[in-house]
Amino acid sequence: MSKPALFGLTLNELIALAKEEKLPGFTAKQISEWLYKKEITSIDEMTNLSLKVRQQLSEKYCFGLSQPAKVSESTDGTKKYLFTTSNLKFVEAAYIPDNDRATLCVSSQVGCKMGCLFCMTGKQGFQGHLSAGEIINQLRSIPEWKNITNIVYMGMGEPFDNLDNVLKSLEILTSEWGMAMSPRRITVSTIGVIPAMKEFLERSNCHLAVSLHTPFDEERRMLMPIQNVYPIEEVVKEIRKFDFSGQRRVSFEYIMFNGINDTPRHVKEMSRLLNGLQCRVNLIRFHAIPDTPLKGSPDDVILEFRNALTAKGVFTTLRSSRGQDIQAACGLLSTKENMKRE
Amino acid sequence: MKTWDDLKYSTISVYRNNEIAEGAYLLSFKRNFNFVAGQVVALGVTPTIAPRLYSIASGENDEFIEILYSEKLDGSLTPMLSLLKPGDNLMVSEPFGTFTQTSKSDVYIAAGTGIAPFMSRIRSAKAENPTVIHGASYPEFFYYNKEFENFGRNYIRCCSRCSDDQLFQGRVTDYVKQWSNLDPNKKYYLCGSAEMVVETRDALIAKGVPFANINAEIYF
Structure with a gap:
């Protein structure tokens, strides 16, 4: 069995570890500096720790970084990294450069339990949670990690089904002792697991994105089984209890499906559902996946939909499609690699 | 589900908690609320452990609420x-929860304890001439099979690890894939793991x- 990793531990956990190892209290802070602020990859390189302490740590722990197993690069500069997980499956992270921004889309689970009709990751079933270390490793182990300006938890898995590890990873990313990123540069996306979403909103300052995809109960039920447990009306009702008038943002993701959710009826219901809520809607072109009955809306319909929502006072943006030549749809590449392995 | 905060709950006395097959339990307690067949409740034993959601298996008018669950040894x-x-x-x-729709001649497809919400509909007399397709690894996991005795051909058991003339050998997805007279106009209700639901839906x-x-x- 492999040794437990230091990478992914919070400062409090490192303090507890130092105490257990009978190391001076300040050692925890020194280790966190090495783990999250410097470009080293082994305990041996923590040179302000004595050789004896380094040996002591190395006997019981590993550093915990894991290099990508594969990388695919799109003609538009988007890169998709595949990482091998502790249970020998693959997860994906997408690096998306865009002028002075560089966004990294990270995964929070191997596979997913939520079974959304339009999602390739769901076809893998659920194969495990990622640890906080495995989540941040997707940032720390790519060559562009120092240039990343924004992180979105929109890769494989439902972040709020793995809330403890996601919150831990956010703590490491945003703490002064950690990677010191602004929480305003991080967005966590959910399909609307209400209890965990409330806990996230109370305990983190990062942005929230909610996968909406249709405002109608019956339709959403067919696209997203979660609607049977946590209906979108209830999700929005909960979100209204929090303050988004400052810098913190809530956005709603809306994949455009031809003839399904792209009609004037949907515009009207969307504006009713989101009425008075300080938010934005991100329209997303559908990246087709194998064996799906769904098709993406044509561009003219998407633009008309955006204009109609905007006219209703809903701030609406259209996300540009990236990395289409490298199987950008979340879960496509890892599913292919998992199948090869099997 | 993370915490009991904001969740309206009551503390109720357990009436019965029997192991009905290896690792599978029927838990019951006196009903002190109304519900709609297909709904779920969150259960817990202490506020410090996160609650989990379970479908109610009893009928809407039954005296006791019945919950079917399987023990996950690594679960909390x-x-x-x-x-x-x-x-x-x-x-x-x-x-x-709103997994409560019903219409005539629905098809219920469940794996393991996923049979629970459908039992609730049947026991509530809300299911009109349904077909039940239940998947399990071994015969003892076809919970409630005695209650389906009069279903005849409308009760199909798919056993993935056993062979028996009375049972379809394979998983529910295998059954659906070879189902020749499947009626696409019926309503299909699925309950089970993500993998089972996604595969069955695709099939x-x-x-x-x-x-x-x-x-x-x-x-x-």
């Missing part, structure tokens, strides 16, 4: 649930069932 709650004895306290939330869609006729509840 079910090993504790399995130790409950009659008279022990159980935390139970108000019922919620139904491949057989010509519009996705609008498929409704699923997934364990998570």
